[in-house]
Amino acid sequence: MDFGRVAIVGVGLIGGSLGLVLREKGAAGSVVGIDIDEGNLRAAKELGIVDECTTSLEGVKGADLVVLATPVCTIIEVAERIRGLLKEGTIVTDVGSVKGEVVARVEPLMPEGVHFVGGHPIAGTENSGPKAAFSSLFKGKRCILTPTERTDGMALRRVKELWELAGAEVVMMDPRRHDRICAAISHLPHIVAYSLVNTIGDVEDEDLLHYSAGGFRDFTRIAMSPARMWRDICLLNRDEILAVLDLYQDKLRSIRTMIENGDGEGLEKEFERSREVKERIDGRGKG
C-alpha cells in the first residue's frame, strides 16, 4: 500500500500519530508536515513523524493525499487556502471532531478532480502536540468517515485503507448523524465535566479540593482536555449540542425535584436505570 506523497497539515497528536503510522509501515513515498508552530515541526522531524516540514501551506503542492489535522475551526480556512495548490487526483481528508459544518463547507471548495472525504478518528489522550503522538493511538479505535452523495468512491476506499492501516475500525455515517451522536456521547460529557469541575472550583472552601475523591477525579481528567479544541467543537456543533444539553438539563431538574420532595422511590428508580443503560453499552459497543 502506498499513499505516495502525503501532506499532513497540523502536526499535533492526531496528525503526528498518523505520520508515525505511515512512516513505520513504509506506506508513503514521503510525509511532509505543515504547521504554523516551528517547535512542533522540529519535534515532528526529530521524532521521525515526517520526512520534510514547512510552515507554508505551499507544502501541499504535489501531494497525493492531504490530511487536514489542524484544530477543527481552522479546517475550512485551510481548505480555502490550499484549494488552488492541489493537483488533479489529490485526495483530501480531515480528522475534525465535527463533520456536518466541515463537510458542507469543504466539499464544494475542492476543485474538479480533487476528492474530499470527511473523517473523524475517535481517539485521543489528554495530551496534545507531536511529542504526545504514538503510532498505536488509533489501534482498535473507531474512525468515522462521512461520505456524501458527491464523494468519490475510489477516494473513499483509499481513506478507509489509510485508517485501517492505522489499526482503526472504519465506520461510514452521514455527517449530521455523526454530529448528533458525538454531541451526545462526547461533547455533552465534556461540557458536563467542565461545568462540574468549575462549580467545585467556585465553592469557597479551600479544603474542598483536598478531599476530591474517586468519582470527582474522573471528571477532572476529562476536564483537562484542550480548552481551545472544545471551544471550537461547541461553536461548530452548536445546534446538536444545545439539543442534547436541553435533554440533560431536563433530567437534572427532574432529579432535583425528586431530591427536594424526598421522593426516594423515584430516585432509586432513576439511579437503577443507569445500570440498565450501562449493561446495554457493555452488551453492544466498544470505545
Next chain:
Amino acid sequence: MDFGRVAIVGVGLIGGSLGLVLREKGAAGSVVGIDIDEGNLRAAKELGIVDECTTSLEGVKGADLVVLATPVCTIIEVAERIRGLLKEGTIVTDVGSVKGEVVARVEPLMPEGVHFVGGHPIAGTENSGPKAAFSSLFKGKRCILTPTERTDGMALRRVKELWELAGAEVVMMDPRRHDRICAAISHLPHIVAYSLVNTIGDVEDEDLLHYSAGGFRDFTRIAMSPARMWRDICLLNRDEILAVLDLYQDKLRSIRTMIENGDGEGLEKEFERSREVKERIDGRGKG
C-alpha cells in the same frame, strides 16, 4: 491493640472489610457479624470476616465496640433498636456517608456511659456485599470522624485507632462541614453522572451506545454505584446537595448561553479554568 468484642451491624463491603482488618491483625477478641441477609452472613463466615454471626440485633449484647455499617438510612433506626442492649462503656460508631443528620439523631439516643462517634471512611468500589470486601480497602484513604462537643475523648481516640489500624488517614471535622464537602465532591458528581448516563440512555438512537467512547465511559462507571445507597444519601443530605446542585445548574446555564451565542472567548476561558482547578487539586490533595 485490642478492641475486645466487636459487633459489626451490616456485613457489606465496608463492614466486611473492617471485619477482615480486625481479624487479620488479631485486634479483636471476637468479631460478631449482624445482618438481615443470611446469605451475607454465610459468606462473611466463610470468608473469615467474622467469628460469629446472627440476624438478630441481640448480637450487640456484650460488645465493647459496635460498628453501624448498614445503609445510611437505617443507621438511626438500628441505633434506636440497640440502645437498650448496650453495656456501659460501649463505643458505638458508624460508617455512613452523611453525618449531620445521623450524628444529630444518634448521639442523643445513646444511654449514659455509651459513647457515640460519627465516622465516614472515604473508600468504596462499584461492588457491594461481603464478597467484595478486602482488608486493604481503607489503606491510604481518608476516614473522617465527626466529633461534637458531647463526644467522649477516650472513645474518639479508640475509633481513631481503629481506622488507623485499617491504614486510613483520620481527619476530624464538624458533621455539617463534612456533609457540605461531600455534597460537592462526591454527591453532586454522582447525581451528575446518573443524569448524564440516563440522558444518553433516553436518546432514541440504538447505535448511540455503540459509540460510547472515552469520556462517557468514566461516567458510566460512577453511575454503577448502588442505587439504594445514593437514594439514601440524597434523602439524608438533601439541603447541602440542593445548594451545590443549584450552583452547578447555574454554571451549566451560563455555558449553554455561551454556546448559544457563539461566545468562543467565554467558552475558552471557562474551559481553561478547569485546568487551574485541577492543578490546585493535584497540588493539594489526595483521594
